[in-house]
Amino acid sequence: MTGLATRLRLVRPALLGALPFAVLVVVWEVLARSHVLNRVLVSSPSLIVAALAKQLSNGTIQRDLAASAVEFAIGFGLSVVVGVLVGVVMGWYRPLSHALAPPLWLSYNAPFFALSPLLVVLLGLGTPTVVAITFLITVVPIVVNTAAGVRNVDHILVRAARSFGATDLQIFRKVALPASVPYLMAGLRLGVGRALVGVIAGEFFGGKTGLGYSISYFAGTLQTDNMMVSVVIAAMIGVFLTQGANRLERWLDAWRGWG
């Protein structure tokens, strides 16, 4: 009896949390089937599943996923490398951070994807343009957060480490780096979200394959079922990447000794 009660209490959040999804699917399906909603415009869960099966068998999804994954990996990877390097240097040398502040803040919310026509001419349609847009939109929050992390290292801690005879390298490795991990992680989290936006938006305007391209193409040709498949997959990738970021954060916390 109590065992059942405990188990019920444990699965309660999962059950409750699944409820809105279930309601959404059921209501959507019922409304679509009873023609209350126009099935061409809103599709329906069963139609989406059918479209998914078809896309899987003819390889559309695989192709889209591969293209988007490559663009994401290059764009995000480049942003992390460049962003962290620039951020560390910026955090360390105050004047540099003052000098770069205005252009950085200006580009924080800049609509770089609007430059896609020029980028397409300069770099070529598809992957290069999408990567460039992804990089431009992702690198800024990583730079800003990394710099803030390095800048906000507690001076008392640094002084304490010095008084124990720590070398610069030791201070960086044992004080500055662990202390800036939360900021770095915040930057990476923002970066993951931004990079996804960059890939999708980039493919809207400058891609020739990929999830974003498919979403835009299927929407334009009113193939709502197929469009929904890509949207759902994009959402799942977002969830997957966020979980990855959470995992990484826990791992870093453990490394810092907070595990």
Place this chain on the structure above:
Amino acid sequence: MSLVDGARYRLAARAPVRQRSPAATTALMAMVVLLAAWQLAARWGLVKHGYLPAPSAVAVAGVAMARDGELWQNAQISLLEFAMGLALSIGVGIPLGLLMGWFRTVRELFEPLVMVLNAMPRIALIPMIVVWLGIGSISKIAVVFIGGVIPLIVNGMAGVRDADGSLVRLARSFCASDLQLFLKILLPGSVPSLLAGLRLAIGHAVIGVVLAEMYASVRGMGYLLQSYGTNYEAAQLFFLVIVVSAAGYLATACVQLVESRFQSWRQP
């Protein structure tokens, strides 16, 4: 009876400006150097000719666009869509987020859904929204709303849940009712978190409105960007990108100004 101490805040806000003035000088000098380098790079054709307009050309194009009213007309439309969508997301997101932080059942019910919406690139919904709501302003408002409402929900929830336990205990000790606990401890305590959420929401909203207008629209800043882009009028395009960026920065800076006032409470 919280007495907001206006005078202190104003002083605190003014003091750092004087300190920062060497930084401002550095920033200004850097700007000048940057613009000069850009001008020269464009002049010497470092980038394929015509695709990197010189700052002077951008300025000329900007003045022309401002003169003939095209800029303001379209900016007005985008601003309106942005403001309405953001207001809607504030009106829905903050109460919903606080509610989810306060009631466990509401949270358990909606948290997974919110988390999925938070993790996904919500701009992927733009084509769908356009199919459903058309190419007018309604669809833009919807895009801004969906972009902004999620970070506000997430941060509202976090603000309540991460409330300082010792303050909750304090209120309980003085026999606070649930309502008093909420109004006097949890709500003011979540203001910093809500402001951070608002800053994120603005970012999503700016990108959302421009992207949605670029995707399908016959007016607004996104429309202008799209039409100058497809005609490869680089100077106009750069000018518009800078204007939108500056507007986004301005909105964010306003929130940051308020945020910095609340930062000072946080005990070291």
Place this chain on the structure above:
Amino acid sequence: MDQRSELAEVERSPHVELRDVRIAYKKPSESRYAIVADDVGLRIQQGEFVTIVGPSGCGKTSLLLAIDGLLRPIRGEILIRGRPVTRPGRDRAMVFQEFALLPWRTVFGNVAFGMELQGGRPSPERVERYINLVGLNGFERHHPHQLSGGMRQRVGLARALAVNPEILLMDEPFGALDAQTREVMAGELLRIWQVERKTVVFVTHDIDEAIFLADRVIVMSAAPGRVIAEIHVALPRPRRPEQRASPEFAEYRSCLHRLLFQEGRGEADREKAG
């Protein structure tokens, strides 16, 4: 119903009574309880000033929280005027060890906070009176982060005094104060106590303070905390600073010292000095 005999009964019965109280915290991710205080029995009379001393971590704060009604003992009971405590009440106010000030309110707003929760808007004069009482006049419009540790602590003190409780639960309320302010505040507290006849339970690490203030000093053992001694302090009242130098005071001091140090070395005899 004979009202007079009922009243007399109330007079004789203790104001606060703890019977075999055991306090424990559930360990996260475990179903086991960690006992932090055990077998605590105490009878505190109306108007009595009781101080509690004991090694760090022995459950003093937890005990005060339980009396305030913020923490439920897992065994035994706590009675106030014969009624079991189930939740915080207006007859009790606590001064928290970690201050617990609202960072977004000024000193004025923080002092008014307790009154506000217990019945509408307090008059500014009333708030002002308690701010003056703890010597913070001139700082009404400061926020907690602009105050020193000692000043913050006094805000918490004023907040508790301002609701005019029958029972004051004070958790190291002078812990962050300098020696002079500490003595001044102690004198001030005694004055208020004498005038308003409050029942005070006062936790401190300062042996002299414990003796100077108390009718009775409760000595607790290391965790899990138990009461190992109760010392009745028979120094005449009103107490004056000079008394701290008296031979009787020295005797109490060495007695407490011995008890606490014995405790520090290990098992202590359950003794009652008096």
